[in-house]
Structure formats: structure tokens, C-alpha cells
Amino acid sequence: MDYLLQQLINGLTLGAVYGLIAIGYTMVFGIIGMINFAHGEIYMIGAFVTVISFVVCGLTGMDNVAVMLAVALIVTIVVTGLYGWTIERVAYRPLRNAPRLAALISSIGMSVLLQNYVQLLQGARVKTMQPVMQGGVTLMDRADGFTVSVSYMQIIIMVLTVALMTGVTLVIRRTTLGRAQRACEQDKVMAALLGVNVDRTIAITFVIGAVLAAIAGFMVTMYYGVVDFFMGFLAGMKAFTAAVLGGIGSLPGAMLGGLLIGLIESFWAGYVSAQYKDVAVFGILMLVLMLRPNGLFGRPEIEKV
């Protein structure tokens, strides 16, 4: 039971990160019906900006860890948000009325471009960061010495994810922006006729997705302490899988998908084999899609005639 609890904590932490990245995929899909394959790279850029911000903070003589964390987080959000906005302007807006395939190719091209750009700019080596916050809380002690513990970073990741998830849900349900987003999702032409600035709404959606990915990149850098130009690929694939598993286009679906993938990885590694956990994740995805082609929370697309 205690072992199960420990794996649950590990899986939820990992799943929270996947969930945050998955929201970016699902929001963009919801509003323009297209998969943004460059989203994993946005997450990678968020992680790099975090490391650079910390280095710059250190160089300027800052020694208060809390202040450094706050500065790094704000810089990461702003810079990565700008990346999200620029990518939408450069790679997607010119193809708004083009066939879907063109935008898809454009997003794959943007993903390759960003990966190579970071590799050239920052080098191919792994960038490392000393642990900023260590230690945690012991939840249970077993007689044979096994302890169930949760680190402070794991707590921060889970709490921050819940807070962001709540925030994004409120924005979409209760604000003018959210209403505009939902309107664009249903019918962009009608929304424009009713006075919604469609281009701006889509751009803001990209920025929100990028900000969430940036925060995921920030948390992963704090938690693991390693960053490299290739990290966005697998994380992006897993988050995309999470979005599809939950039902692409659905916000709670993306979060649930992320958590499920994190839990599958954790339990498979813990109870079966660590080396085949990716096989398990994608295998289960295939099974779910065979039984529920629209994912867990997805709605079947209805064609108007």
C-alpha cells in the first residue's frame, strides 16, 4: 500500500507536467483544428530560458533564492510567451485559410527550426543546474525502513498545476476572452461578424499555451536540473498523446490524459519494467483509441449539412 502510494505521488508529479504541456496542444487544436507540433519545442525553450535567467541572476550578484525563482519564472513566462506569439504570426497566421495539411507541415518545420536554432545558439551539450530546493516531507514510515516521501519540488509542481488548471478553466468559462475563444472554436466567420477579433483571439490562445509550457519547462528544470535541445521532442510526444488520450480539444481531458500517462509510466516502471514504459504508454493509447476513437472526453465531430 505504501509502495503504491509512493508510485502514485511519482506518477502524479510526472503527469502534472505532461498535463500542462498537453493543455497547449488541446487549446490550439480546439480553436484552429490543427496540431501545433512546435509546442514541445516551446516547452524546451521555456526550460532553456529558466537556466539562462538563473545564470544571469547569479552573475548580477543576486543571492536570495526566492527572488531568483520569481525573476526566472517571470522572465521565462514573458520570453516564451513572445515565442508563442511570434510562431503564430510567422508560421500559422499566413496559412489560416490554406488546407490543413499546409499548416501541419508548417508546424513540423517550425519544430525542426526551433530545435536546430537552440542547438546552434546554446550548443548540443546538456545544460545543468544545481538543485535549488532539496528535501521533502515523509508521509509514512514502514517497519523495514521504507518511507513514503514527497519532495518540496513535487508539492510545488502539483499545487502549481492545480492552480494553473483552475485559472485557465476560469478564463475560458468566465471571461470575455474565454467567450471569444469558444466562439472562434465554433465558427470563426460568425465570430468575426459579431465583432470578435479572431486573429487576436487565436494569437492569445497560442500565448496562453506557450506560457503553460514555459511554466512546465521551468518546473522540470527546477526538479531535474538538466536541459538539452532535444528534450521537447519526447515530452511533446507524450503530452500530445495525453491530449489525444483525454480527447483532443477538451481541457479537462488534456489534464486527465497527462495524469494518466504519468501514472501509467510510474506504475509500469515500478511493477513491470522501466525500460518498456514508453511501449506501455503508446500501447495503452492505441487500445483506448480503438475503443474510444475520440478519446476519453472527446466529442465526435458533427458535420453540418
Add this chain to the structure above:
Amino acid sequence: MKKLLLALAVLCLPCAAYADITIGAYGPLTGPVASESDYWKVGIEQAIEDVNARGGVLGQKLKLEMMDDACDPRQAVAVMNRMVTKNVKAILSGSCSGAILAASPISDEVGIPQIVTVALNSAITDHGWGTVYRMSGRDNDHARVAVAYLLQKARGKKIAIIHDKSAVTRGLADLAEKGLREAGEREVELLAINPGENDLSPIIAKLKNDGIDAVYLALFMREGGLFVRQAKDQKFLPLMVGAQPLSLLEFKRIAGDAADGVYVVNQKVPEPIPADVIERLRKRGHVEPAVHTYINYAGIETLAQAMEQEKSAEAVRISVALHKGRFQTIMGESGFNDKGDSSLAVGLYQWHGAGLVSVQ
């Protein structure tokens, strides 16, 4: 007349270039273990500069042709093909056993001697190419030291071995498991993780639940550092013995304070390295020189002495000298046995603060 002299001088320019002795070097300058190049690349470059500053070899300067295999066997084959066309007289190779195993048949076919500096997989010299030599110990030497220490400190207890499925780590893990089982240990658990994996907490929880007392980490710096760091977060503190890559500063940077107390099997530095050499290596590199730096420096010294001993820079003659000669390098005196393995020893070290200390 002046025009004729000028024309002759111009014609002689390529002659001067051909008079250089070209040494090839390849290893991962990019890719997952690119950070190791902070050590091996610096060692090679500085050694060549120092040899040339002393007047070169046989009155000629050494010239370096450095290429990137990205630790990828396919790229290593392409790199070796290019290397052969560059008329290199000898080759030094970096740290990826898989890449070296793939590329070596090409250099062997044309008889170019290759000194492998830090790659451990036994197959490199067991293959019997005859032109491949190794400065570092073999994986069975490294595994033997690790097993001996694990048996000394954790005999009869539960021991886990973790590798990342690469040629070198898999080889080390298999040898360690075999050694422990042959010594009568029954509770040995062999586990593999995916290379590039960030989240190792599920596997750490599993080891904790299984009551593991000692772990042999046959991993590279990134995965090894993450394991140690996340193990400390989960309050899992067994005896940890790591493979050679964990001797590099990148491991310490990732693991942070959790690295303190971790044991590492590493190439022994038999005598103090001259202070002026360390200073020059420090100036050239971005990081404090380590055994990887010294052993690559020693590799170039060995090649230079081999050419001097045979009074020839021809590939075949260099190979003959490597077979029969003894060489005085910053790593001490060494030679190569019939297989091509060096006589340099392997030892046990432990992380203390920012550096490694030798364990008797």
C-alpha cells in the same frame, strides 16, 4: 630570376603542408555525451600544442584532424571513412564504445593504428584487429573493482545494478552481475532504464521497496546524476558505486550535494601530473582537467614517442612501435599487451565536495 624564385617558393608551400604529420581524433562533440569532449578534446589539443612547442616529432609538426561521431555508430563510420581519406597517420578515439566498434574495421583495413582512450567495452580489443590499442582499463577491469568493493561492503545484502542499454553500460552491468553471482551473491537485481530518461523516481521507489542496500550505477553522467539526486529526494541512501563517467564534473553538477559519498571506479592517476601541464589544460578547457583529459594527453604523448622510437611517421611503423614499445607519459609508464590493452591500472575513488579522493 626573382620571379623564378617566387614561383619555386609558391610551389614549395604545399610541400610544407605535407611535411606535417596528421593525427586524427574523433568522438562525441555533439549529442547526449558531448560534454565529455570538454575533457578529451582539451587533452588532445593541448598535448599536440606541447609536442609541437618542443620541436614536434622527427622534425615535423603534428597536425590535428578532429571530427564528431555524436556517439552514433552510423556517424562514426562516415567519420572514419573521411578520416582515412585525410591521410592521417594515427587516430585517437573518444568515449563511445558502440561508435568505436562500428568505425574500427575501416581504419584497420588500411592499417592505421588507433588508440582508444576512455572507451571500456572489452570487444574493442578482444576483436583482435591488431591496429587498435586502448589506454584505459577494460570493462571487466572496471567491473572487477566495483564487484570487489560491493562484496567487501555489502556481502550477503541486496544489490541492484542499473544500466542504460548502451554498449558500454550494458557490458559493465552484465560483468558486474556475473561477478557478484560467481561470488555467491543471490540477491542481485539487474535493471535497465531508457537513455535520456529524466524521471527516475519510479525505479528509485522500486529499489527502496525491495530493500536494496547497494547499487552499482553503470550509467552516464546525466542519468547517474539524476538517479543520485532523485534518490536523495526520496531518502533512498544505499551504498552507491558508479562507473567511470560518474567521475566527471557534470555528474557532480547534476547531482549537487547528493554526489558526496558516491564511489566511482576510475582510471588511476599513478603519479602527480606536472603542475605546468595542469595549468595549461586549465587555461585551454572550460572545466577542471580530469582523468579523461590526462589520458588523452597521454595518448598523444604515446603516439609521438612511438614515432620517435621507430624513427618513422608511417602508420605501419607506428603500429609496430605501439606493439613492442614502453612509453613515458603523464599517466606513468605504460605499454600494450598482445591484445592491445594498456598496463595502466584502475582504482576506486569517492566524491568529496568538489573533487574525487582515492579510496585505499
